[in-house]
Amino acid sequence: MEARFARRVDDALGARLASRGYACVDDFLERDTADAMRRELERLADARDANETGRGGGRKYLRPNRTKFGDEHLFGKPNIYECDMHDDGTLAETKRDAAYATIWEFFRATERGMADAFRRVIPEIALRDGPDSRTVKLQVNEGRGACFPWHYDNPGAPSNRALTCILYLNPDWKPGDGGELRLQPFCGVAATIQPKHNRLAIFFSDRTLHRVTPSTAAKRYAVTVWLDADFVDPRTGASTNASELNLNAREALSDIAKTAKELARGNAQRALSRAVYADEYEASLVECMGNARGADEMLQAHYEHCRSVKKNHALKTLVDALRDYRREVEASAAEVEL
Ligand SMILES: O=C(O)CCC(=O)C(=O)O
Numbered sequence: 065m066e067a068r069f070a071r072r073v074d075d076a077l078g079a080r081l082a083s084r085g086y087a088c089v090d091d092f093l094e095r096d097t098a099d100a101m102r103r104e105l106e107r108l109a110d111a112r113d114a115n116e117t118g119r120g121g122g123r124k125y126l127r128p129n130r131t132k133f134g135d136e137h138l139f140g141k142p143n144i145y146e147c148d149m150h151d152d153g154t155l156a157e158t159k160r161d162a163a164y165a166t167i168w169e170f171f172r173a174t175e176r177g178m179a180d181a182f183r184r185v186i187p188e189i190a191l192r193d194g195p196d197s198r199t200v201k202l203q204v205n206e207g208r209g210a211c212f213p214w215h216y217d218n219p220g221a222p223s224n225r226a227l228t229c230i231l232y233l234n235p236d237w238k239p240g241d242g243g244e245l246r247l248q249p250f251c252g253v254a255a256t257i258q259p260k261h262n263r264l265a266i267f268f269s270d271r272t273l274h275r276v277t278p279s280t281a282a283k284r285y286a287v288t289v290w291l292d293a294d295f296v297d298p299r300t301g302a303s304t305n306a307s308e309l310n311l312n313a314r315e316a317l318s319d320i321a322k323t324a325k326e327l328a329r330g331n332a333q334r335a336l337s338r339a340v341y342a343d344e345y346e347a348s349l350v351e352c353m354g355n356a357r358g359a360d361e362m363l364q365a366h367y368e369h370c371r372s373v374k375k376n377h378a379l380k381t382l383v384d385a386l387r388d389y390r391r392e393v394e395a396s397a398a399e400v401e402l
């Protein structure tokens with residue numbers, strides 16, 4: 065399988081990633097392998113404990129999504145179930161079960177194979193080596209509008225996630241089913257990626273604002289591999305505090321296009337993103353959380369973050385200029401559909 069990764073991750077893909085910050089590869093695995101993985105994921109998602117009826121609805125291996133929020137809260141996105149393949153507590157028994165052989169073969173192949181393949185085509189990202197340098201998540205969105213709000217993938221220290229690689233396994237997906245991945249390069253042109261069977265979507269984890277649109281298909285399967293890298297400044301993976309942005313506001317305003325491009329290339333953009341895309345964050349939170357527990361806390365935290373950025377006069381001026389600029393960019397180019 066590693067050899068297949070190396071063939072599918074080619075120089076053209078590296079060039080697309082470097083220039084746009086995201087890319088996708090179709091036919092990522094052999095077709096039979098992808099089909100087998102899909103069947104195994106279905107089995108894993110359908111497995112039930114005879115006498116357990118807790119929050120997971122008796123699911124044996126997958127758990128309701130839990131997202132860390134602030135220092136203490138864990139809130140879940142409705143209708144999304146997932147598990148981390150390192151979770152020996154739930155998954156260990158499946159390792160020796162032939163019914164799950166392909167998923168585990170994939171997991172083992174990502175141990176080195178995935179980072180090796182990408183290191184060759186994007187050497188400027190210092191991807192780490194070894195088994196602890198990647199995480200793999202199995203996920204199912206169970207229709208009923210299941211979705212993800214706008215977010216970045218490495219929200220805090222000590223996360224070193226650098227590259228997000230999502231393998232979609234949905235042979236019956238069709239337009240209208242939703243569950244599309246939306247990417248919003250900072251002050252750039254948005255892209256929509258359909259979650260087609262055997263397609264790998266790739267983007268830089270720390271600088272790509274993204275979300276998943278509501279899914280109405282009964283089941284939407286995805287396997288995510290996060291590859292870690294060494295960030296030069298260990299703090300850059302962590303801070304979303306706008307006042308720490310090292311910007312000279314007057315200089316930043318004098319050429320807003322240049323400022324936007326610089327922000328787009330790094331993860332300092334995350335300090336401004338909520339204010340620049342305030343309405344989009346708000347709408348996606350409402351859409352994703354509905355009345356679920358935590359919805360209100362998340363919305364209030366979003367408003368508070370935007371207020372705190374705007375309290376600083378220089379930052380408010382910069383945010384306003386970036387908002388005008390992004391609208392200009394959006395009006396001048398069609399979105400990308402993949
Ligand atoms: O399901 C997807 O397409 C992406 C999910 C996602 O953004 C995440 O797990 O962080």
Ligand SMILES: [Fe+2]
Nearest residue numbers: 215216217274
């Ligand atoms: Fe994500």
